[in-house]
Amino acid sequence: MKWTLVFCLWVVASAAGAVITRADVDDAKYRVPASSFPALADLPGEGHGVLIAPTWVVTAAHAAPMQMQGMDTDVSIGGVARRIKRVIIYPGYQKLPGALVDEALKSGDLSRISAFLASSNDIALIELESPVTDIAPVPLYRGDAEVGMTAALMGKGATGDGARGQDPGSSHRTVLHRGFNVILGADERYVWYRFDAAPSALPLEAITGSGDSGGPLFVGEGSAKQLIGLASWSRYPKDHPFWKMWTPDRPFVEGLYGVIVYAVRVSRYVLWINSVMSASAKKPGLSVR
DSSP states (O other): OOHHHHHHTOOOOOOOOSSEEOTTSOGGGGBOOGGGSTTEEEOSSSOEEEEEETTEEEEOGGGSGGGGTTSOSEEEETTEEEEEEEEEEOTTOOOOOHHHHHHHHHHOOOHHHHHHHHTOOOOEEEEESSOOOSSOOOOBOOSSOOTTOEEEEEEOOOOEETTTEEOTTOOSSOOOEEEEEEOOEEOSSEEEEEOOOTTTSOTTBEEOOTTOTTOEEEESSGGGOEEEEEEEEEEOOTTOTHHHHOOTTSOOOOOOTTOEEEEEEGGGGHHHHHHHHHHHHHOTTOOOO
């Protein structure tokens, strides 16, 4: 993850164990084998995507640029390296400006960063050189009833728990963990959920952590799984206790209970996803970035 996003807690979608868990539940209960979600794609270094068609992976745009800078040319799906053909970023997507981060560091006010991220279309597609034939793609959720759903989230990012927050020294590529949360709200770009403590928390309540960016938020089990979100960013509400003790010259602690986590609302990008894949099928040589 870029330091700017780490500092501001945004891009947890990201995460030793991955995902940030309840402090009163054994970490082992969150661990799952890779076979539980074979369509999970590991991006080079850190971050995830999801196989949604034989030659297509969807991810968060802020996690995708590393594929475009010559850092690597493969993603791993099912433990197998898959060659990247090209990366397609949603039109108009912009990276978080460093000037906003500098301003936040000086003032301690992160509201402008929050507003910028809330208006960002943080989604991208990765086209693979060859189709994946040994793993079934995950269907996209196409409805509008996400609010109130209990969704599963997965990742191999940073470890930590809701009481102490994310461990700042934790690796961003570890073992696979799965947790759950309830979708509280949705708009034209994102769905979001809150990290609750007991007794309000789900038995395996969790959020994504640094290194889980682009990872899945899904509903259903087995062949009925549907992708509803992609880990993107998070924020502390204005009334969160964290703000009473934090100042710009102190380390920023991610992942405490009460944080609100945002995931790209996949249902609102289905038309764009379909149009990109259809255009590629008609013009194999097309390259869009």
